Amino acid sequence: xxxENLSRDxxxxxGRLLSVDAYDVALDVRSAVAPGPDAAxxxxxxxxxxxCAEPGASTFADLLAPQVTSVSLNGRELDPAEVFDGTRIAxxxxxxxxxxxxxxxxxxxxxxxxxxxxxxxxxxEVYLYTQYEPADARRVFANFEQPDLKAPFTFEVTAxxxxxxxxxxxxEGATEGGRHRFATTRPIATYITAVVAGPYHxxxxxxxxxxxxxxxxxxxxxxxxxxxxxxxxDADDVFTVTKQGLDFFHDHFDFPYPxxxxxxxxxxxxxLGAMENPGCVTFREEFIFRGKVTEASFERRANVIxxxxxxxxxxxxxxxxxxxxxxxxxxxxxxxxxxxxxEATRFRDGWITFAxxxxxxxxxxxxxxxxxxxxxDIRDLEDAKLNFDGITYxxxxxxxxxxxxxxxxxxxxxxxxxxxxxxAYGNTRLADLLAVLEETSGRDLAAWSRAWLETxxxxxxxxxxxxxxxxxxxxxxxxxxxxxxxPELRPHRVAVGLYRSRTxxxxxxxxxxxxxxxxxxxxxxxxxxxxxxxxxxRPELILVNDEDLTYCKVRFDEGSLATLRTRLGDLxxxxxxxxxxAALWGLTRDGLMPARDYLDxxxxxxxxxxxxxxxxxxxxxxxxxxxxxxxxxxxERAAHEQAEGALRELRLAGPGSGHQLSWARHFAAxxxxxxxxxxxxxxxxxxxxxxxxxxxxxxxWSFLEPLAAHGIADExxxxxxxxxxxxxxxxRYQVRCLAARPSAEVKAxxxxxxxxxxxxxxxxxxxxxxxxxxxxQRELLAPYAPRYxxxxxxxxxxxxxxxxxSVVRGLFPSWLVRQSTLDxxxxxxAEHAQAAPALRRLVLEERDDLARALRAQACDETAGAxx
Numbered sequence: 001x002x003x004e005n006l007s008r009d010x011x012x013x014x015g016r017l018l019s020v021d022a023y024d025v026a027l028d029v030r031s032a033v034a035p036g037p038d039a040a041x042x043x044x045x046x047x048x049x050x051x052c053a054e055p056g057a058s059t060f061a062d063l064l065a066p067q068v069t070s071v072s073l074n075g076r077e078l079d080p081a082e083v084f085d086g087t088r089i090a091x092x093x094x095x096x097x098x099x100x101x102x103x104x105x106x107x108x109x110x111x112x113x114x115x116x117x118x119x120x121x122x123x124x125e126v127y128l129y130t131q132y133e134p135a136d137a138r139r140v141f142a143n144f145e146q147p148d149l150k151a152p153f154t155f156e157v158t159a160x161x162x163x164x165x166x167x168x169x170x171x172e173g174a175t176e177g178g179r180h181r182f183a184t185t186r187p188i189a190t191y192i193t194a195v196v197a198g199p200y201h202x203x204x205x206x207x208x209x210x211x212x213x214x215x216x217x218x219x220x221x222x223x224x225x226x227x228x229x230x231x232x233x234d235a236d237d238v239f240t241v242t243k244q245g246l247d248f249f250h251d252h253f254d255f256p257y258p259x260x261x262x263x264x265x266x267x268x269x270x271x272l273g274a275m276e277n278p279g280c281v282t283f284r285e286e287f288i289f290r291g292k293v294t295e296a297s298f299e300r301r302a303n304v305i306x307x308x309x310x311x312x313x314x315x316x317x318x319x320x321x322x323x324x325x326x327x328x329x330x331x332x333x334x335x336x337x338x339x340x341x342x343e344a345t346r347f348r349d350g351w352i353t354f355a356x357x358x359x360x361x362x363x364x365x366x367x368x369x370x371x372x373x374x375x376x377d378i379r380d381l382e383d384a385k386l387n388f389d390g391i392t393y394x395x396x397x398x399x400x401x402x403x404x405x406x407x408x409x410x411x412x413x414x415x416x417x418x419x420x421x422x423x424a425y426g427n428t429r430l431a432d433l434l435a436v437l438e439e440t441s442g443r444d445l446a447a448w449s450r451a452w453l454e455t456x457x458x459x460x461x462x463x464x465x466x467x468x469x470x471x472x473x474x475x476x477x478x479x480x481x482x483x484x485x486x487p488e489l490r491p492h493r494v495a496v497g498l499y500r501s502r503t504x505x506x507x508x509x510x511x512x513x514x515x516x517x518x519x520x521x522x523x524x525x526x527x528x529x530x531x532x533x534x535x536x537x538r539p540e541l542i543l544v545n546d547e548d549l550t551y552c553k554v555r556f557d558e559g560s561l562a563t564l565r566t567r568l569g570d571l572x573x574x575x576x577x578x579x580x581x582a583a584l585w586g587l588t589r590d591g592l593m594p595a596r597d598y599l600d601x602x603x604x605x606x607x608x609x610x611x612x613x614x615x616x617x618x619x620x621x622x623x624x625x626x627x628x629x630x631x632x633x634x635x636e637r638a639a640h641e642q643a644e645g646a647l648r649e650l651r652l653a654g655p656g657s658g659h660q661l662s663w664a665r666h667f668a669a670x671x672x673x674x675x676x677x678x679x680x681x682x683x684x685x686x687x688x689x690x691x692x693x694x695x696x697x698x699x700x701w702s703f704l705e706p707l708a709a710h711g712i713a714d715e716x717x718x719x720x721x722x723x724x725x726x727x728x729x730x731x732r733y734q735v736r737c738l739a740a741r742p743s744a745e746v747k748a749x750x751x752x753x754x755x756x757x758x759x760x761x762x763x764x765x766x767x768x769x770x771x772x773x774x775x776x777q778r779e780l781l782a783p784y785a786p787r788y789x790x791x792x793x794x795x796x797x798x799x800x801x802x803x804x805x806s807v808v809r810g811l812f813p814s815w816l817v818r819q820s821t822l823d824x825x826x827x828x829x830a831e832h833a834q835a836a837p838a839l840r841r842l843v844l845e846e847r848d849d850l851a852r853a854l855r856a857q858a859c860d861e862t863a864g865a866x867x
Contacts (some may be wrong), residue, residue, distance in 0.1 A: 114139030127198035194277035276311030291698030294658035307337030331396025365390030457486025497546030594863035655692020739771025
């Protein structure tokens with residue numbers, strides 16, 4: 001049999017043959033608390049009732065398990081040794097109506113795939129949860145693992161006495177002998193079924209709503225986390241956002257929440273941000289904040305809560321037929337999460353965050369050699385795994401934001417309402433969505449779809465203006481360009497804003513840059529005039545895509561760029577300022593602006609940035625510029641300049657403010673000077689103080705890592721810090737700090753722990769890689785570049801895809817921005833043309849980032865050579 005990597009063709013053939021009527025799944029996880037090897041597996045017994053369109057045909061069920069005890073098809077016992085190959089169960093001679101029962105021993109996971117088992121080092125308690133997308137339910141129970149074979153599920157879980165156990169449906173009846181039985185779900189796909197079990201801290205609430213016809217809806221709410229995090233758990237805020245989201249989606253979707261209860265589970269060692277399991281949504285527990293965080297962290301959590309809630313309709317109620325149309329759920333959830341956040345919660349600046357952070361993810365992905373249309377060509381499950389990317393999420397959401405500007409918000413939302421009612425509990429393709437949107441908007445969307453959903457790449461929009469002798473605009477046009485390899489020019493609905501000085505107070509002087517004119521226009525083709533702006537006074541700044549209506553790279557004319565170099569901090573509108581920062585970063589990434597110029601802009605104007613999310617993005621971009629884009633012979637000087645600037649802003653920031661915290665973290669993350677390291681040491685031991693800065697445990701670890709990376713904090717110091725914070729989080733930080741130390745022996749041990757052994761959990765693999773790959777240790781890490789290319793094909797074959805992806809991405813020698821590294825990547829790609837396509841894609845992406853860094857360094861070197 002072909003094995004674990006299900007192809008689209010196989011899924012289509014099986015989908016043509018089969019219709020699934022019901023699953024009954026019984027799991028016995030009492031072994032989770034057993035000592036040693038006895039905690040390796042659990043019993044899984046599954047009964048599937050399904051129909052076959054061609055009696056007598058053959059198919060297969062999916063199961064990844066170390067042992068199958070028995071298989072029964074229509075009362076006929078099958079020999080597991082003959083029908084089970086480790087990934088699939090062969091099913092021959094099907095009847096019109098069939099019953100399959102599979103009894104197996106399935107394995108607990110330490111990689112976050114399937115049924116993950118976590119032992120809390122703080123108290124020894126065991127916690128379980130499932131994570132399946134795109135196809136890991138087969139690690140827990142036998143099934144037909146593809147999204148179009150939806151069915152009702154009934155789960156029964158036998159667990160240790162006293163455990164909290166949750167699934168998609170509400171529990172039915174009392175627990176007897178540790179046995180929990182759950183209500184049968186509506187038809188859903190395998191990848192969104194869920195089980196959460198353990199001694200979780202569990203808090204409850206209720207949501208109630210009365211509809212215009214008098215119908216009342218009540219949704220029981222739950223929120224849970226590990227007991228060790230209970231003291232930090234702000235469940236009230238989680239419930240507040242949840243209720244606000246339920247109000248918003250009921251107001252706009254006209255389809256009551258269809259899955260009964262709504263539990264929000266924060267779970268340990270989670271690979272993702274969250275997962276939209278209906279009735280039992282799982283989140284990474286890092287969304288429970290152990291220390292002080294900025295408002296951007298709360299905003300991010302709220303956005304994820306609302307993103308997953310949108311999935312209850314887009315993805316769970318109506319599901320894509322195959323992973324080609326993954327965007328049908330992810331793009332919508334990404335867009336609707338931000339939309340709901342802005343309209344229904346306290347986070348009114350969500351679109352600024354979307355423009356600044358989410359779209360940056362999309363722009364990077366869309367310029368990689370692996371870029372793809374929003375509607376992708378997904379050949380198999382490995383392709384699907386890699387397409388949970390910036391295009392499927394953030395570009396797709398940006399395209400939908402553009403669509404709202406194109407067809408109008410009312411038509412867009414009415415299309416969603418019809419989509420839900422027409423396809424409830426079913427599966428769809430792109431054509432199904434376009435059909436309802438064409439109905440509600442009255443527009444032919446075929447050309448729009450071809451341009452935006454079915455082609456790849458990002459366009460650049462640049463203003464071009466001419467002026468008369470009196471300084472008035474004679475003509476203003478928008479020029480559209482595309483990369484040669486992705487030549488599509490698209491229709492863009494954009495706003496063009498004109499800005500000039502107005503005498504008011506601003507942080508950098510006695511005047512501010514404010515918008516005095518705006519025009520919306522449909523940009524088509526290479527050049528589009530904006531006649532509404534002709535005759536107006538000459539602007540100091542022309543901002544194409546003002547208000548961020550479309551998806552594009554924003555460029556500037558020479559006059560506007562000159563204004564930003566001297567007046568960026570004077571822009572009073574936070575969205576306009578965020579768009580300008582993003583555009584300037586795009587110029588730097590593209591090698592069109594020297595890294596030194598961008599760093600200078602942040603140093604001069606970063607302290608005036610009021611939006612904390614934008615500021616944190618700037619800090620991350622500064623680190624990237626220093627590590628990858630700055631000319632090597634200037635990197636140390638540039639780092640010292642940035643550190644001095646960061647310390648200045650740290651001391652100037654309001655005591656106890658989010659800006660102060662952000663500058664403190666940024667200062668610690670920058671390549672350190674001796675005086676900077678001395679300050680970090682003082683802040684840790686209490687001999688130094690910055691007014692208002694609370695050095696809590698999370699911040700202590702942030703300060704300790706650079707001390708470890710510079711050889712100041714040794715193993716004894718790190719171990720002592722763990723004694724202060726001997727928790728799951730503390731263990732991860734300890735592993736990271738230990739791997740950061742500047743020793744050949746340390747690096748060899750870290751490499752072996754990740755590459756030569758599979759003993760570490762997913763979270764500790766991530767922590768070890770983060771500590772190992774210190775950019776300031778380039779020469780120490782140089783010997784690992786050839787070892788990386790020698791190891792990755794074996795890693796891909798031997799490890800789960802989640803761990804393999806972490807290793808291939810995380811250990812790529814990006815710290816060595818040299819032509820020799822690029823040559824090594826090219827040689828590997830040439831010599832491994834037959835390697836797994838998903839593995840080649842990851843290496844191609846990392847190689848492209850490296851080539852971009854070399855171009856950016858060349859740009860920075862050229863700037864340094866100018867007189």
